[in-house]
Amino acid sequence: MPEGHVIHRLAGRYADAFGGDVVRVDSPQGRFADGAKRVDDRVLTSTDAHGKQLFIGFGENGWIRVHLGLYGKVAFGDGPPPAPVGAIRLRISTESAHAELRGPTVCELLTSTEKSAVHDRLGPDPLREDADPDDGWKRVRTSRVSIASLLMNQRIAAGVGNIYRAEVLFRQGIDPYRLGRNVTRDEWDRVWGDLVTLMRDGVRTGRIDTVAPQHTPEAMNRPPRVDDHGGEVYVYRRFGADCLVCGESIRTDVVEGRNLFWCPGCQKG
Incomplete structure (x- = not known):
């Protein structure tokens, strides 16, 4: 299972690739289709990481929470994305870049209140400035x-x-x-x-x-x-x-x- 430094690196990569852009969000596999529709064609405003939890923010439209678990992987590439191959749970893309998530334990859309509840369940993260x-x-x-x-x-x-x-x-x-x-x-x-x-x-x-x-x-x-x-x-x-x-x-x-x-x-x- 990826350790915390991997998740913080992913948060940075998502921010670098898509931060401030209107992005396409879909779920070729279908298991995150409803959540994807709610943030499709929205601005990816921010990213966050706490422990092994990755958060991808869309302002008032909510946060995608991802926990990779044992089998989750993210692959980044240039855009536009190719035709989907295999079980892609979440794909975020623009004309210049795309990222595909496969096999996570968790991929869900949260409100800001629900995101705060996840933080409250976790202990201090050595990589966060607010860690005590x-x-x-x-x-x-x-x-x-x-x-x-x-x-x-x-x-x-x-x-x-x-x-x-x-x-x-x-x-x-x-x-x-x-x-x-x-x-x-x-x-x-x-x-x-x-x-x-x-x-x-x-x-x-x-x-x-x-x-x-x-x-x-x-x-x-x-x-x-x-x-x-x-x-x-x-x-x-x-x-x-x-x-x-x-x-x-x-x-x-x-x-x-x-x-x-x-x-x-x-x-x-």
């Missing part, structure tokens, strides 16, 4: 749940997914099984600050890189990582490999339905 890490800390400090589980809770840190969870805990030397109530405020602040830095880098580059300069392939004279997700990381999907810092073997376990990765040498209990 205290909102997440209030839930962490009294929790009997592991910090690895808590970081997957979108009411605590919206947009954080499996990769950022594993990497930020490694970078801060925190045992992923430590209970939330045993995490100090200083540790939470360091985790939050690191998420802000890493996720902003992800928005800028379009990939997740978490290794320090001294641990890059060039610095360590090692082959670059080859993985569908791209990026140089410390522990994610490196089960059984030697830790780049201490040499211990990376371990894995399933936490919150996803594979957690960590180093027992660098993240002691």
Whole structure:
């Protein structure tokens, strides 16, 4: 599932391609046909992102909310758009550009009030200027749940997914099984600050890189990582490999339905 930096990048791409333009909106697949009709031939006024939720705004006509889920993808291209091929849930286009959305978990039209309700259900997003890490800390400090589980809770840190969870805990030397109530405020602040830095880098580059300069392939004279997700990381999907810092073997376990990765040498209990 795409993590928060991907959604913020999509918000920027929609704004760059269509912001301020009257756009055609349709649903070749038909599953969003009614919503598409209500904003077709309207001005795309703004875009927004919060965690893994993407919002495409049409002023008083409402907001399209998109959650990509596991299978959703967006493809951008020049305009006008070609004849539709396959199950396109949402297509936005002008004479100069088009974007096609396929396979999302959610694609719906909301009022501004309904959009606000979605924000209220989410926790602070490290990529948003209005984020308050205290909102997440209030839930962490009294929790009997592991910090690895808590970081997957979108009411605590919206947009954080499996990769950022594993990497930020490694970078801060925190045992992923430590209970939330045993995490100090200083540790939470360091985790939050690191998420802000890493996720902003992800928005800028379009990939997740978490290794320090001294641990890059060039610095360590090692082959670059080859993985569908791209990026140089410390522990994610490196089960059984030697830790780049201490040499211990990376371990894995399933936490919150996803594979957690960590180093027992660098993240002691």
